[in-house]
Amino acid sequence: MSDFGAALDIFTQETEELLAQMEDGLLVLEDDAHNVESINNVFRAMHTIKGTSGLFGLDEVVAFSHEVESVLDKIRHGECVIEAKLISILLNCKDHTASLIKYCLSHESEELTETLRAIGIALITQLTSLSGSDLPTSLVNSEAELESASVFSIESHQVIDDNWFITLKFRQNALRNGIDPLSFINYLGQCGQIREIQTLTPDLPPSLEFDPETCYLEFNIIFHSALEKQEIADIFEFAEDDCDIRIIPPNSKIEQYLNLLKEQEPDSHGDIEKLGEMLVNIGALTHNEVTNALRQQDFICHQESMIPKPLGEILVELQFAEQPVVAQALLKQQGVRDKTVAESNYIRVDSAKLGQIINLVGELVISGAAMRLLVERYGLSDVEEVAVGMNELVSEIRDTALKLRMVAIGETFSRFRRIVRDVGNELDKQIELVITGGETELDKTVVEKINDPLTHLIRNALDHGIERPAQRVAADKPAQGTVHLNAYHDSGHIVIQVADDGAGLNSDKILAKALAQGLVSADQELSRQEIFNLIFEAGLSTKEQANNLSGRGVGMDVVRRNIELLRGTVNLDSIEGRGTTVTIRLPLTLAIIDGFMVETEGERYIIPLSMIEECVELNAEEWQIDSIHHYINLRGEVLPYLRLGDYFHDRSRHCQSNGHRESLVVVKFGQAKVGLVVDQLHGEHQTVIKPLGQVFEQLQGISGATVLGNGEVALILDVQALIQYAVKPKGTNGHTLAH
Amino acid sequence: MTINVIETDGFLNVAVVGEMTIYNVSEQKNKLIDFLSSAIELQVDLSAVTEIDSAGLQLLLWLKQEASNLKLVNHSQAVVNVFQLLNLAMYFGDPIVLSSHWKTS
Numbered sequence: 001m002s003d004f005g006a007a008l009d010i011f012t013q014e015t016e017e018l019l020a021q022m023e024d025g026l027l028v029l030e031d032d033a034h035n036v037e038s039i040n041n042v043f044r045a046m047h048t049i050k051g052t053s054g055l056f057g058l059d060e061v062v063a064f065s066h067e068v069e070s071v072l073d074k075i076r077h078g079e080c081v082i083e084a085k086l087i088s089i090l091l092n093c094k095d096h097t098a099s100l101i102k103y104c105l106s107h108e109s110e111e112l113t114e115t116l117r118a119i120g121i122a123l124i125t126q127l128t129s130l131s132g133s134d135l136p137t138s139l140v141n142s143e144a145e146l147e148s149a150s151v152f153s154i155e156s157h158q159v160i161d162d163n164w165f166i167t168l169k170f171r172q173n174a175l176r177n178g179i180d181p182l183s184f185i186n187y188l189g190q191c192g193q194i195r196e197i198q199t200l201t202p203d204l205p206p207s208l209e210f211d212p213e214t215c216y217l218e219f220n221i222i223f224h225s226a227l228e229k230q231e232i233a234d235i236f237e238f239a240e241d242d243c244d245i246r247i248i249p250p251n252s253k254i255e256q257y258l259n260l261l262k263e264q265e266p267d268s269h270g271d272i273e274k275l276g277e278m279l280v281n282i283g284a285l286t287h288n289e290v291t292n293a294l295r296q297q298d299f300i301c302h303q304e305s306m307i308p309k310p311l312g313e314i315l316v317e318l319q320f321a322e323q324p325v326v327a328q329a330l331l332k333q334q335g336v337r338d339k340t341v342a343e344s345n346y347i348r349v350d351s352a353k354l355g356q357i358i359n360l361v362g363e364l365v366i367s368g369a370a371m372r373l374l375v376e377r378y379g380l381s382d383v384e385e386v387a388v389g390m391n392e393l394v395s396e397i398r399d400t401a402l403k404l405r406m407v408a409i410g411e412t413f414s415r416f417r418r419i420v421r422d423v424g425n426e427l428d429k430q431i432e433l434v435i436t437g438g439e440t441e442l443d444k445t446v447v448e449k450i451n452d453p454l455t456h457l458i459r460n461a462l463d464h465g466i467e468r469p470a471q472r473v474a475a476d477k478p479a480q481g482t483v484h485l486n487a488y489h490d491s492g493h494i495v496i497q498v499a500d501d502g503a504g505l506n507s508d509k510i511l512a513k514a515l516a517q518g519l520v521s522a523d524q525e526l527s528r529q530e531i532f533n534l535i536f537e538a539g540l541s542t543k544e545q546a547n548n549l550s551g552r553g554v555g556m557d558v559v560r561r562n563i564e565l566l567r568g569t570v571n572l573d574s575i576e577g578r579g580t581t582v583t584i585r586l587p588l589t590l591a592i593i594d595g596f597m598v599e600t601e602g603e604r605y606i607i608p609l610s611m612i613e614e615c616v617e618l619n620a621e622e623w624q625i626d627s628i629h630h631y632i633n634l635r636g637e638v639l640p641y642l643r644l645g646d647y648f649h650d651r652s653r654h655c656q657s658n659g660h661r662e663s664l665v666v667v668k669f670g671q672a673k674v675g676l677v678v679d680q681l682h683g684e685h686q687t688v689i690k691p692l693g694q695v696f697e698q699l700q701g702i703s704g705a706t707v708l709g710n711g712e713v714a715l716i717l718d719v720q721a722l723i724q725y726a727v728k729p730k731g732t733n734g735h736t737l738a739h
Numbered sequence: 740m741t742i743n744v745i746e747t748d749g750f751l752n753v754a755v756v757g758e759m760t761i762y763n764v765s766e767q768k769n770k771l772i773d774f775l776s777s778a779i780e781l782q783v784d785l786s787a788v789t790e791i792d793s794a795g796l797q798l799l800l801w802l803k804q805e806a807s808n809l810k811l812v813n814h815s816q817a818v819v820n821v822f823q824l825l826n827l828a829m830y831f832g833d834p835i836v837l838s839s840h841w842k843t844s
Binding site: 175176180181182183185186189194196197198199201204206207208210211212213215216217219 | 768772792794800804
């Protein structure tokens with residue numbers, strides 16, 4: 001098509017002019033419906049566009065403009081009355097033609113996007129139903145008796161403004177799983193008006209391969225309803241697992257979303273809303289779609305590259321949301337962000353004072369709990385109301401007080417730019433530092449302590465990870481290496497990732513080194529993850545030559561020790577030749593947490609609420625308890641479990657299920673899940689973490705203690721340690737009890 | 740579920756009696772597949788179809804794809820409802836005779 005360069009320029013210019021003419025003509029018609037000249041102008045414009053588009057092989061444009069042209073032809077011959085509704089649709093058609101041409105010119109020989117196609121179909125349906133002509137249908141094409149067919153044609157002749165476009169692709173097992181697509185469509189019909197429906201069976205196999213119990217059905221539905229996107233999605237809720245559902249909003253909806261976005265005020269706290277939240281709030285996305293997109297993002301992040309793709313791109317790619325809406329939302333987000341930055345005024349405060357406030361709030365939380373206890377004991381219903389209100393305020397004060405100490409990690413991150421630049425020059429490597437998630441906040445004290453380990457990890461990435469430009473080019477990678485610093489919040493923790501796209505690590509080499517240095521024995525079976533984590537053992541380095549930057553095998557063990565001091569973990573993953581990612585997980589704060597109180601054998605324990613997945617009743621028959629290996633069957637999932645009573649108390653005192661009902665608290669840390677068996681659940685509890693004395697520092701499974709309202713002490717469980725204990729195969733490491 | 744067959748000079752008249760649902764489509768398909776090859780023109784009488792679901796509909800779509808000359812006749816109310824819901828009457832292209840107690844919707 002490049003030969004046509006000059007001609008194409010003329011074409012674009014010409015169509016632009018023609019479309020402008022058409023618009024003018026339509027606007028004149030709005031005032032004077034009988035202006036013959038304008039009708040002719042509009043018709044000619046469409047006709048010419050159709051003709052010239054055909055010349056350049058823009059078939060999609062031809063197809064669409066043909067439909068519009070035939071309606072205009074009718075108007076011209078007086079077969080169809082022009083009125084306001086029709087004009088506004090024609091104006092939309094004009095816009096659509098413009099975007100079609102633009103798309104076709106920039107994406108040579110490519111299929112239209114579904115959005116464009118859907119808009120086209122929707123417009124044509126509106127147009128034809130208004131003008132009273134027959135529907136062009138791609139599926140239906142037979143010499144049917146019109147008499148009977150007309151009974152079934154769309155109930156037209158009504159004013160149609162704007163329609164949803166829904167595509168349903170049922171999966172093969174839908175019918176077998178008891179899903180009847182017809183019943184959903186039936187129900188959809190009751191919730192609104194199905195303007196047009198296409199039944200498609202593109203995968204219907206020939207004769208013998210056809211399995212009548214497999215579902216091959218797909219539907220395209222043009223649907224008119226006042227429902228919101230989420231409500232439409234809810235109609236298909238039960239089919240979700242067996243059906244790919246796309247719901248494309250009508251044009252007016254998109255406009256509405258854009259307006260809502262514009263009007264939406266940032267909330268009073270000046271918090272920056274997440275993109276997903278924003279779009280759900282205005283109704284442009286359903287919760288499910290956000291979850292799916294996030295999962296997809298996670299998947300891409302794990303599978304393809306270490307660098308996560310922006311959520312907005314994924315949403316548009318999956319057609320969950322429309323490009324202009326996402327763009328507007330991002331713009332809005334950026335605006336809020338800029339504003340918050342611009343408006344920030346700082347007061348310098350002695351951090352000791354902050355510490356004091358947080359301590360006081362901690363005490364306040366405890367007294368609040370004590371008061372609630374008393375109120376409950378004496379059944380003072382009128383006081384209870386006040387107490388509940390006060391408790392809410394206290395928890396808000398607690399959150400705000402903790403936020404006082406929160407700082408964005410971005411500042412720490414950007415300090416590394418200099419290091420990357422300098423080290424890059426020194427080593428003759430071209431390295432780019434990419435920073436994402438800089439706005440993620442965490443406790444100031446944690447930030448200070450994370451600086452050194454991060455510096456170390458980055459130096460490692462620069463020195464060991466990224467290869468020299470020549471090597472990189474030879475390995476088919478861009479000469480410039482990338483180090484990616486990323487941070488995000490995940491279940492009460494902050495996750496910091498240092499990723500490079502360098503040489504990666506060879507797990508065999510590490511294992512060999514570790515064997516040679518006696519860190520592991522030859523008969524130990526280690527998972528890939530465990531092998532990589534050997535890097536954090538003291539004295540292990542795979543770099544043959546040490547230099548002044550890194551490579552002496554000291555450091556990684558220090559990194560781990562520093563992070564563990566902050567009650568965090570560090571993990572390393574690597575693909576040889578592709579790069580290395582180090583993931584650090586840290587608790588957000590060190591002072592107060594939302595806890596969940598449980599009781600077993602008369603002792604109360606606190607589990608950090610953020611780590612709890614769910615609580616279920618432990619029923620011996622239902623869960624197929626394997627009491628030797630400590631596994632249960634949680635809805636088909638193998639879940640290791642741990643009896644808190646067994647772990648913390650003498651076994652001999654424990655008598656097997658003495659009549660009472662036990663509960664299972666499922667806790668999660670990172671990817672690992674474990675069930676903790678307890679006697680009683682007491683519910684949520686604001687927990688002020690009090691450190692245990694030095695005597696108890698060696699305790700496994702306990703991370704601190706708290707004072708309850710009645711003055712008793714409850715131990716805070718170190719879920720991470722318990723999980724590690726529970727997932728380890730039993731028998732090998734005996735029963736290291738914490739007495 | 741039964742399928743009644745009347746054959747005249749290669750013209751087959753097949754009447755489906757009872758349900759066309761996920762529970763019996765397999766059986767129906769196995770019976771119908773024999774007629775596909777043997778008949779010049781296949782006429783399927785749907786007057787005794789009491790219930791039809793997505794699987795049954797899919798079976799009809801498959802017949803339409805496979806049979807060179809398929810005619811659906813005497814659509815029962817159940818079939819008409821589904822055809823109307825999905826706007827499929829034109830696709831099958833058979834005249835549908837409306838029964839006297841046709842309810843306008």
